[in-house]
Amino acid sequence: MSKRVRSREVCADCSAPEPRWASVNRGVLICDECCSIHRGLGRHSSQVRHLSHSGWPPSQLQMIQTLYGNGANSIWEHSLLDPSTSVSGKRKANPQDRVHPNKTEFIKAKYQMLAYVHRMPCREDDSVTAKDLSKQLHSSVRTGNLETCLRLLSLGAQANFFHPEKGNSPLHIAAKAGQILQAELLAVYGADPGALDSSGKSPIDYARQAGHQELAERLVEIQYELTDRLTFYLCGRRPDHRNGQHFIIPQMADSSLDLSEFAKAAKKKLQSLSNHQFEELAMDVYDEVDRRETDAVWLATQNHSALVTETTVVPFLPVNPEYSSTRNQGRQKLARFSAHEFATLVIDILTDAKRRQWGSSCESPKGSRHNSESQDNDQPDYDSVASDEESAQEATRGDSCNDGRTKVNVNMSSESSDLSDGPITVQEFMEVKTALTASEAKIQQLLKVNCHLSDELRSMQSKLNSLQTENTTLRWQTPSGQPHPQGSFSRHTPRGGRAMSMYETGSTAKQYTHRTEAVSQEDGVVLQPFPTNVIDFDSYSIFRSPLPVSEAGEANGEEDATLPCTEDVICKTEQITKNIQELLRAAQETKHESFLPCSEKICVAVTEMAALFPKRPSSETVRSSLCLLTSSASRLHGECQKSAEHAPCPSDIQLVTQQVIQCAYDIAKAAKQLVTVTTKENNN
Incomplete structure (x- = not known):
């Protein structure tokens, strides 16, 4: 520049x-x-x-x-x-x-928190899903409008989306159109240059067929970005992909560790990993290389005459909430490797990546055939080569610091993932193929659940915003439709006289990891942690009775046409909405331990709101809304209680969160119906 x-x-x-x-x-x-x-x-x-x-x-x-x-x-x-x-x-x-x-x-x-990103309006009859956004991305990458594609990616569009009608991915389209900048953006967001279309062609093939040779060569470099970065970190060289050289395996000047039984056992364990486990380990080491090289650049470019503050220190890889706690702990242990130990691990990964890519063309220990299913996934894969001593100061390597991607493909053949240099039998081949198919199916399922969960969060936000807007309007109206005197409901009104979005607090809320209370600066209140098991739900009839509200009322006398005051209903609805916001913030921040306390607060608020209405309302709409309100609250509490008692594994936590959000959505919907009906009846 x-x-x-x-x-x-x-x-x-x-x-x-x-x-x-x-x-x-x-x-x-x-x-x-x-x-x-x-x-x-x-x-x-x-x-x-x-x-x-x-x-x-x-x-x-x-x-x-x-x-x-x-x-x-x-x-x-x-x-x-x-x-x-x-x-x-x-x-x-x-x-x-x-x-x-x-x-x-x-x-x-x-x-x-993405607190300031534009949220697309979602309606029940016209919701914008990740699939819709991905289709828009698929169409946009053929143009040079990068900011449009970045906006779609920020809203949840998938860079590896496979278009069912077109039979290819956005990267295929960008490659065919010669849009090298679009290809770079898609690659940053995890697009796979080796992905095949319905005809078995990759984006590299598309670029070459369209005559975009420079783009095709860049896509090959992106395909080998992970191993290229590791190689350059050790020896300052990159493979010559144009001439078919895709791997360079550096050698240690001091190979004493390579001769030890300890190192041999570590290599055998590395080779016994499944492709998925090996790819995760390689990506973690890639991130650690990036951290160390960025540290070197940071130290070389700072003004060392000034005091060094805590902001300059990144001692280990930050926690990624999408990873399990075991994997995050293993990632952080990489910072404890000395330069020699870390270089040995990098060389082992490069060697095994080449073996998996090219079969048995690289040297590997004899008799190291292991079943990937026998691996103990509860322990970090690279503990066996970790050092308990503090890491030595990493030598700076000039000013080189290459980029990487959140999703990096190792590009390994599945047939050679768990096999050594021995011959491959048909039975072994089929076992590996079956295991790979099952893994791919599980990954696709989790991706669908994640997309659906994102849609549910956006839909829930839209519903709550709509409900709060209506509540704000109704607060300033009397039953006759005239405005209240100013200040009548000031204690319920957010600053500025408007409803507050559930995501607005992301701009001012304290980021806390070890605290037990959340501070909302806009509301000016402190939400104290709600103690578990304080509420005895047996004392509330709506949870004790097995009958819906409408059926229980039939056994208790005549229908009652009276309805509570609109102001009281709005006040209780605001309380419910505020508690749901707290629950959704916990879901967004993956604080699943907060689900049960939040659900208990919601149940108390629902009970208080239900108590405003007669036992047997004459209105069928009120009866059905009350039934939905109380049953959804009971179901929400049950889901949160099961989540707290059984501690679901990371792969199931998204499903639990989805159920919790759905229950919260039903409660908000029922509360909105009750406010609408009460306001209409009282005005009449």
Whole structure:
């Protein structure tokens, strides 16, 4: 980038002049202080690289420049561009703000919580799903409009989406159209250059057939990005893919560890891993390489005359909430490897990656044939080569710092995943093939559940926003439809006189890991942790009676046409809504231990609201709404209680969260119906 262009650039997060770092997956430029916060978020949130001290592929740097120049930052700060946001007190950070807590809270809300991203309107009859967004992405990548594709990806479009009618993925379309910048963006978001279309062709084949040779060569480099990065980290060289050289295996100058029984046992365990386990380990080591190289660049570019604050330290890989606790612990242990130990592990991974890619062309220990199902998945795969001593200072390797992707493909053949150099029998081949098919089916199922869960969260947000808007309107009306005197309901009204979105608190809520209470600055209240098992649900008839409300009323006398005061119903509905917001925040932040306390608060609020109505309302709508309200609350509490008692495994936690969100949605829907009916009847 020229000095003339650089002089006009400002940090996307605090507007400081002349930013020196870039967030590759966000398409923005950032200053040193903001970069230190981005690094603490982890590569799954932000992938940072230095603009001048990192080795950039030319097309990837051009992609960042294009996105930044075309206003990609407005995607992540959409709601802050609305003048009405000044009423809520939300504002962008500035260069004079303190790193902690001002800039840190803003950046976490912006990129972790996505608090300012535009949320597409969702209606029951026209909901926008991840599939719809992915189809739009499939069509958009044929053009050069990068910011449109980044916006779709930010909303949940899938980079590896396989179009059922077209029979290919977005990367196939971008390759055919020669859109190299679109291909770079898709690759950053995990698109696989080796994916096959319905005819068995890869995006590389598409690019070559269309005459886009430069793009085809870049896609090959992306396909081998993981092993290339590991090789360059050790020896400063990259394979010559144009001439068919796809692997370089460096050798240790001191091979004493390689001769030990300890090292041989570690290599055997590495070779016995399934393809999926090996790929996870390789990706974790890739992230650790990125951390160490970024540390080297960071130390080389900082002003060492100034005091070093805690913002400059990233001692180990940050926690990725999408990974299990076991995997996160194993990732953090990589920081304890000395330079020699870590280099040995990297060489072993490169050697085994080549063996899995090319079958038995590389040396491997005899008699190391293991069944991947016998692996103990409860222990980190690379504990056997870990060091208990603190790691030595990693030698800096010039100014080279290559990029990586959140999803990196090792590109291994499934037939050779669990086999040594011995001959492959038909039975062994079929066993491996069957295991791979089952794994792929499980992955697809989890992907569908994840997409559905994201849709449910967006739908729930829209419903609650609509309900709060109606409540705000009704609060200022008397039963005759006239406005209340000003201040009548001021204790229920958020600042600015509008309903607060459940995601707005992401901009100001404290990010807490070891605290037991949440502070909402907009409401100005403190939500104390609700003690478990304080409520005796047997004392409430709606949970004790096996009959729905409508049936129980028939045994207790005549129908009652009276309805409670609209103001009381609105007040209780707001209480229910506030508790549901707290539950959804817990779901969004994956704090599943908070589900049960939140459900108990919701059940108490539902009980109080149901108590406002007669035992046997004459209105069929009221009876059905009360039945839905109470039964959904009971079902919500049951789901949360089962979740707390049985501690579901990580693969099932999304299903549990989906059930909890559905119950919360039914409660909100029933509460809205009761408010609507009560208001209508009282006005008549």
